[in-house]
Amino acid sequence: MTTLAITGGQVLHPDITVSRADVLIDQDSGEILEIGADLAGDADETLDASDSLVTPGFANGHSHVAMTLLRGVADDKPLDAWLQEDIWPVEAELTAEDIRVGTELGILEMIKSGTTAFSDMYFEVDEIAAVVEEAGVRAVLGHTAITVGKDDDGAHADLEQSLEVAIDLDGAADGRISTTFQPHSLTTVGGEYLEEYVPKAREAGLPIHFHANETEHEVSPIVDEHGVRPLEYAVEKGLLESEDFIAHGVHVDETEIELLAETGASVIHCPASNMKLASGMAPVQQLRDAGVTVGLGTDGAASNNDLSMLDEARDAAMIGKLAADDASAVPADAVAEMMTQGSADAMGLESGRLEAGAPADLAVIDLETPHLTPRHDLVSHLAYAAAAADVKHTICDGQVLMRDREVLTLDAQAVRERAQETAESLLSRANSA
Ligand SMILES: CSC[C@H]1O[C@@H](n2cnc3c(O)ncnc32)[C@H](O)[C@@H]1O
Numbered sequence: 001m002t003t004l005a006i007t008g009g010q011v012l013h014p015d016i017t018v019s020r021a022d023v024l025i026d027q028d029s030g031e032i033l034e035i036g037a038d039l040a041g042d043a044d045e046t047l048d049a050s051d052s053l054v055t056p057g058f059a060n061g062h063s064h065v066a067m068t069l070l071r072g073v074a075d076d077k078p079l080d081a082w083l084q085e086d087i088w089p090v091e092a093e094l095t096a097e098d099i100r101v102g103t104e105l106g107i108l109e110m111i112k113s114g115t116t117a118f119s120d121m122y123f124e125v126d127e128i129a130a131v132v133e134e135a136g137v138r139a140v141l142g143h144t145a146i147t148v149g150k151d152d153d154g155a156h157a158d159l160e161q162s163l164e165v166a167i168d169l170d171g172a173a174d175g176r177i178s179t180t181f182q183p184h185s186l187t188t189v190g191g192e193y194l195e196e197y198v199p200k201a202r203e204a205g206l207p208i209h210f211h212a213n214e215t216e217h218e219v220s221p222i223v224d225e226h227g228v229r230p231l232e233y234a235v236e237k238g239l240l241e242s243e244d245f246i247a248h249g250v251h252v253d254e255t256e257i258e259l260l261a262e263t264g265a266s267v268i269h270c271p272a273s274n275m276k277l278a279s280g281m282a283p284v285q286q287l288r289d290a291g292v293t294v295g296l297g298t299d300g301a302a303s304n305n306d307l308s309m310l311d312e313a314r315d316a317a318m319i320g321k322l323a324a325d326d327a328s329a330v331p332a333d334a335v336a337e338m339m340t341q342g343s344a345d346a347m348g349l350e351s352g353r354l355e356a357g358a359p360a361d362l363a364v365i366d367l368e369t370p371h372l373t374p375r376h377d378l379v380s381h382l383a384y385a386a387a388a389a390d391v392k393h394t395i396c397d398g399q400v401l402m403r404d405r406e407v408l409t410l411d412a413q414a415v416r417e418r419a420q421e422t423a424e425s426l427l428s429r430a431n432s433a
């Protein structure tokens, strides 16, 4: 057995308290062996975490990672105009190689900001999986299907691909990849297709991840056409089982919150994207009060515009208070829970808690910086003050992915250069199309 000890740090425990402890990891199994005092002597290798906060690696519950290439392409528009006028025309030009390069950039950014797991909705998923394998992170992947604007054959082909990709890739990268079936949303996939394919996904044992109740424009067509709220419609179509998770859940009424609590389906809250696209304010405190599992996600870098879960944490706390008109809503400990356990539980992962037997997925945050001084309350710092650049070590599955801010599994400079060139070429193709 090869062991690694993370020594001298302040550890965030599953009950969201912090105390001085070392973390001993079995690098062969990728699990935490022990959390306690003075474990350095037992280890083959050590990683210094003095003057640092040791947290579970952050779990980004909803993203479109390759969209890093579209960062800054279109800002300051609402969702529908942003997608239809700007994003979808550029995405139509994306090649498999572009998606690989965009994914490298996104995963590099995530490792640098302490994220060890992400859930992704996109296409060319083999490329995304290859980068996950190389970079050493954990991911919940899938091919996203859209049926609007397609003929019946095209719609079936897209949904079949979503099923096949999820079945084929489940367990890849030594088990670091798991998968979901992914209808894009309740308004971009026709009801007849949901009726046909949701049972197939259930038969294959696949969780289902989809966008829901993101904007008012997604709610009213369903209410007008079907006479029920979108999440009631989702249940009619076989969606919202306990392993399913929706992205956004901004415009949910009390009946829908109750439905989420009853079914056990989870919500991934994406505050930055919701603010930037002016989609609305999710009732996060109400969801949590009802017992709904809420995780955090960045959404894509074109609507955020970064992939830092530490930014998302602060945004979640701020907008959560505004939404509830209550400064005590969505407090720091709730945010710390959502960015770790909440997202991991929603994504069906065992990570998100630092305890013996759990996956060794961790982030080490350097506290020796003015904006994290004084150290009255490290949970407060995690939610409100820490930033991506404060992360100094990132570990996933027991392997050190970043040591002293140097990413070991990707060549950071080469990735950035490739991404710049690839994005320029993509935009020039899109502009001349
Ligand atoms: C077909 S792959 C996924 C698809 O989703 C688009 N997308 C990015 N952000 C959002 C969002 O906030 N709501 C809905 N759809 C979104 C992305 O551009 C891809 O086309």
Ligand SMILES: [Zn+2]
Pocket: 062, 063, 064, 121, 211, 247, 299, 300
């Ligand atoms: Zn999204």
